[in-house]
Amino acid sequence: MCKHILNAQVSVRSPCCQKWFDCPECHDEVSKHPLRKTMEMVFACKKCKKVFRKDMTLFEESDEFCPHCDNRYIIDAKTPQMGIGVEGDDPRLQRDFRAKQLRETELDFMSERLG
């Protein structure tokens, strides 16, 4: 359990620094580097304390359960604030997108000045 996801059922091992975190935000708070994305996630079930791997490219409905104790760990995250995405919400991509938008408005501005 962490302050971002109040009902976290698993810890995830970060592929970049090999440490255990409850969520990507916990990683970012203590790390000076962005969390590396991986297709093979390593989870530790909080209920039975066992570690298991999942290939995220082959994720099926039955993979939402811990293979050791059947604890369902893919659940809707309870977050203290609304609007914090858990999956599919890559802050790095959003930042890139925003940077791109900024560059485009910059170019518009430049061409206006030139024209």
Ligand SMILES: [Zn+2]
């Ligand atoms: Zn890391």
Ligand SMILES: [Zn+2]
């Ligand atoms: Zn967290």
Ligand SMILES: [Zn+2]
């Ligand atoms: Zn388990």
